[in-house]
Amino acid sequence: MLSRAPLDIPRLIAERRPGYSLAAPFYRAREIFDLDLEVIFGRHWIFAGVEAELPEPGDYTRLDIGHLSIVIVRGDDGAVRAFHNVCRHRGARLVTQEAGCVGKLVCPYHQWTYELTGELIHASHMGEDFDPSCHGLKPVHLRSIGGLIFVCMAAEAPADIDDLAAVLEPRLAPFDLRNAKVAKQVDLVEEGNWKLTMENNRECYHCAGNHPELGQSFNKYAVGFVPDADDHAGQAEAAAYEAQVTAQVADWEARGFPSVAVEHLSGRATGFRTERIVLDGAGESQTLDTKAACRKLLGGLTDAKLGGLHLWTQPNSWHHFMGDHAVTFCAIPLDPEHTLVRTRWLVHKDAVEGVDYDLDRLTEVWNATNAQDAALVELAQQGVRSPAYEPGPYSPLTEGLVDQFATWYVERLRAHLG
């Protein structure tokens, strides 16, 4: 039978088999991509950047998601706000640079001028009946949690962002990220659907075969990897790692660094997971030699050996916070088969490049790892394009978190399609 009919999305959602990867249209179809933008990226909290990018009033960054463009700007009152980057006159894009600093937001077309609060304060020649107060910039919800900026485009934003804030603020407080600086930002376009980018991030089954650099510091048992029943050496390794974690976590908690895993990945709008994990080797940082890459530690920290505090948020981010630096990753859908991965490395704002840290050393592990992941995501995208693709089984031992991501995704679509 020929499948000429429009995509039956509710049926595809209903037929999703737990424990298995998604049906091909979820990774390829324009209709589902549009739905993803509307429902997943349009009605949930999206990780959008860091306050450290906007140290001064007037500093702004632009974020484009699909055809949507928003501007995130720090006001004269120090508050960070987000607006749709669309002039209320004839709709021209207001801010054209990716980042910058302005006194007011002035449309280049006819010079309509907005305050950093979004208020329209000047529009010439519009006649007596024109009411500027009805033509302010359209606001976008924004929450900064420990210096991480989340935005939500919905009229009403999910309230459970409060849970993320409650868990995360005390964990991030010691890093004082609001006063960090972005040492480097790298944009990489992966040739795959954004969900393949996320699925790839949610398992380390592929790490041993693909990530030699990351493998120096990153213990595969740290993220849900379970050795086979007959792999006795593996079992011993895993047990040893577990023992190390138990001791280390007890120590961290005693010193005031919350570390135990908190996992709220499904059954809610704002899914997330956080855990402080032990790093291999010197245990300080995700570097090739596993030692701190920045001499000046984040915030007021004095001990570099704090392991790695992971944070995953749904739908689109992952983060590693270490004593010497933090790395944040933001995935932005570009089209059904392309995803932007924006990586930012944060260090103490007073750390001096070339003195306190070497930029190559700071970034080399994740630059390599990102490139490897991009190649894998591309292979996965090529595969799901084939009519011969059918959903395959996630490993119950090592891909449980991938399954959780897929489950959350399907739940959210279902919730909004009713």
Add this chain to the structure above:
Amino acid sequence: MLSRAPLDIPRLIAERRPGYSLAAPFYRAREIFDLDLEVIFGRHWIFAGVEAELPEPGDYTRLDIGHLSIVIVRGDDGAVRAFHNVCRHRGARLVTQEAGCVGKLVCPYHQWTYELTGELIHASHMGEDFDPSCHGLKPVHLRSIGGLIFVCMAAEAPADIDDLAAVLEPRLAPFDLRNAKVAKQVDLVEEGNWKLTMENNRECYHCAGNHPELGQSFNKYAVGFVPDADDHAGQAEAAAYEAQVTAQVADWEARGFPSVAVEHLSGRATGFRTERIVLDGAGESQTLDTKAACRKLLGGLTDAKLGGLHLWTQPNSWHHFMGDHAVTFCAIPLDPEHTLVRTRWLVHKDAVEGVDYDLDRLTEVWNATNAQDAALVELAQQGVRSPAYEPGPYSPLTEGLVDQFATWYVERLRAHLG
């Protein structure tokens, strides 16, 4: 509710709010772009070029509009005709160059050969039952008005082209454009829907902030720009300009140069507007120093100070005719978000480059202005892509002609959708 349904175009047309820009799909949707090609460009008179490009029998130019390609050719009898650029055998494109000179039109595939009248005169090996007279090139309506070529692809072309001819022939006669030459042609692709290109052309609200070069000769009060009620300096400027226009127009009319505004922009198939406006400075030409760029004037003119005769046609052209040269602009939709703007500068056919005119000086103002307009159109396109875009108010003081264009466009769709 999710908008998965096909675009409801009649409803979008019905919901258009007068005085406001169009809904986003009019600027972006493939369905509406296809409709634009079919209805607006397929059934109305389109400005296609100038006779001056085809001085000799056999001279041809090719014009592509969307996937449609036509060839405009001067016959051995001196008449200019237009045909679909499609061989009647297996449909191969007949003419592949943008312009050239031929004796016959010969298909490169199997050498079917057509007269410049479109008649098929040779097709080998087609057997005895084949009737060449049924396989001539498909003609396209063509009207030359004062040397400007208009074409219409419809079976029956709108008859009100006669009104345009009646108004325009006497106005263009003094310039003798049929005997001009094209000093330069420049193609520019704007990254925006063709209607944003046209809207941008129909107001000068954006001129002060964006067009310093054009501003040397072009008075903003010339095209519907009205100062704010409390702008006393502006009011005085506008009044002074009006007084100057009144005197100048009376003089021109007395000397046999029809100059008063004729405006038929809506309520009809073939919308147009023409008016002779006073230029600033020396008042001769749209040059940086406002003086004539070509020493040899057009036609048999002896006075360079003739201001600028404007012509706007709907859907796709605008023109400035001055004593020393003319500039014609032709907008051609390429896809929903790209538009070709083809600019031609015409001078007297005997004017010699480097002697009578300097090409840079002749073209610099509009090359700069076109580039500025292209950037603005791109910003507008980027903005209307956003789901946050909503139609905004045209200024009743300075964007009335934009509103007329949008009104005409919606009228034409409505007329053809019934």
Add this chain to the structure above:
Amino acid sequence: MLSRAPLDIPRLIAERRPGYSLAAPFYRAREIFDLDLEVIFGRHWIFAGVEAELPEPGDYTRLDIGHLSIVIVRGDDGAVRAFHNVCRHRGARLVTQEAGCVGKLVCPYHQWTYELTGELIHASHMGEDFDPSCHGLKPVHLRSIGGLIFVCMAAEAPADIDDLAAVLEPRLAPFDLRNAKVAKQVDLVEEGNWKLTMENNRECYHCAGNHPELGQSFNKYAVGFVPDADDHAGQAEAAAYEAQVTAQVADWEARGFPSVAVEHLSGRATGFRTERIVLDGAGESQTLDTKAACRKLLGGLTDAKLGGLHLWTQPNSWHHFMGDHAVTFCAIPLDPEHTLVRTRWLVHKDAVEGVDYDLDRLTEVWNATNAQDAALVELAQQGVRSPAYEPGPYSPLTEGLVDQFATWYVERLRAHLG
């Protein structure tokens, strides 16, 4: 009336007029392209390559058709098999190179490992309930006929491939193509629908005007070209050629080289045509000087003057087998308006480049001819894009085989749409 409705494919099929080229959507519409991939390329025998590419166990080639990717691999048992190039875990592309040699097929993502028979023999960490025997590679039907590899993606492949085998095996046996080598492979992307590529291949009406190099050896009367009734010189030429063919074919047949035309182009799933034709000049090879390009003849042949054994298969190949070398052409649809043409030149496996043959001399005629055909196909595609295109008449004298191709194509769609 506006054609906003979805394409009515059954109606388009029903309305196809015999003797005329297809309606425009068959050459342009995405829906029909998808149907072509599903029905024509998904359920028929496709020419995919030659055994000579895979001399050793573990040798593989990859073939991508639309989004579908298959891997053709020679097993340790010497048998050649084809599989979908999709890992059964999460669907990643298994084989990323175009060709190579492997011991096992190992997925780069999570190292799932398959035998060359397709069996899954290793997948770590999948838990106790996982059954590898349910996760072998999905097989694709494969038939090698005289060293030419045909594949079929359907669950049940058309049985009439046996007829092609019965006719072809004895004809190809003398060339021993399984023991030939690929001297050169060239990929060319034509900017046209795959059916325009095929139509272009099925007539020589265009040869005289376009193929000077091929014309050295290739007599236009060899493929359905009939001179006009009043072309007395042509009539004489044709008669002379016919006489030469009659004598030559009788000789070839007597010497055990089946040569008479066998034509099964319509009314069946697996359409094909084969015939040994006389070559012009020295009559040995499709070279510029019409003499053999390779000193060492194919198989155990001792006589270079064997003319050219043609083979056409539907939907996607054509071939010329001569005494000294063979050329095979494979057309692969890339998208509605792009087609890959892959050309392979085969010589005796022991022939040494630079000694027995010069690569330029071997390939120059078809490289030139392919480039000329690509230009013609592009013109045809440009033409059918125009709304002014309408199906035109195939010449009953010289385009009968084009008509047969179009007839077969429409038949196959009809058969599968029911």
